[in-house]
Every structure is written in C-alpha cells, then in structure tokens.
Amino acid sequence: MENLRQGQFRLINHIMLDCEIKFGGRVVERSVVLNEVSILAGSPFRIIEIDLYVNGQLAASYNGDGLIVSTPVGSTAYNLSAGGPIVRKDLDAVVISPISPHTLTLRPIVDSADHEFELAVRHPTNASV
Numbered sequence: 001m002e003n004l005r006q007g008q009f010r011l012i013n014h015i016m017l018d019c020e021i022k023f024g025g026r027v028v029e030r031s032v033v034l035n036e037v038s039i040l041a042g043s044p045f046r047i048i049e050i051d052l053y054v055n056g057q058l059a060a061s062y063n064g065d066g067l068i069v070s071t072p073v074g075s076t077a078y079n080l081s082a083g084g085p086i087v088r089k090d091l092d093a094v095v096i097s098p099i100s101p102h103t104l105t106l107r108p109i110v111d112s113a114d115h116e117f118e119l120a121v122r123h124p125t126n127a128s129v
Contacts, residue, residue: 071113
C-alpha cells in the first residue's frame with residue numbers, strides 16, 4: 001500500500017468484454033468481464049445450438065456443449081481447458097472456442113477485439129449463462 005501511496009506502481013490495461021444477455025428482445029442482465037463469457041447447455045444437458053454473429057453477419061453455427069468467448073487474459077482459463085489457444089495479453093483480440101463441438105470442422109478462432117460479437121442460442125430454454 002505504501003508503494004501505491006507514493007505513486008510507485010504500474011498500470012496495465014486489459015481488454016474487457018461488455019456483455020448483455022437478452023431474452024425476448026429485452027436486456028435482462030448486463031456485465032463487464034475480464035476473462036470470458038460462456039454459454040453452456042443446461043439441464044437436461046443435450047447438444048446446444050449457438051449462432052455466432054460478427055458485426056451483425058452470421059459467421060458460424062455451433063453444435064456442442066457450449067461456446068466460450070475469451071479475452072487474452074481469459075485465454076489461459078476455461079478457453080485453454082477447452083482446447084483453445086493462449087493469446088498474448090497485449091493483443092487486441094478475442095478467442096472463440098467451442099466446448100466439445102459435435103463436428104470436426106469448427107475449431108477455436110482468434111479474431112480482432114474491435115468487432116461486435118453476438119451469440120444467439122436457438123433454443124434458449126435449454127441454456128444457462
């Protein structure tokens with residue numbers, strides 16, 4: 001604390017995700033996160049279908065246990081456990097990693113953090129955030 005009082009510290013900036021959860025066209029929760037956002041299949045734990053939109057355009061559709069969108073800081077957390085890449089903390093990027101995908105063609109991807117990402121669950125009653 002003494003170092004802080006004396007101005008002897010280093011400020012480190014990290015990318016954070018500004019997230020909204022919408023249901024029925026209205027925002028039901030808002031949060032800013034440092035590590036990641038995950039959408040997981042909820043009870044009765046069957047395959048969840050998630051569409052990924054980048055800047056309003058459909059980019060991919062995922063079928064599996066869920067999807068992770070992580071920041072560089074979060075790339076060494078849940079993303080890494082799900083088989084995603086580690087991203088340097090000073091990169092302006094996000095990692096999108098499927099969780100146990102039901103296909104061999106959709107793998108984790110790294111994209112620029114200056115895009116807007118939207119995850120749309122096709123059957124939201126089967127999902128938990």
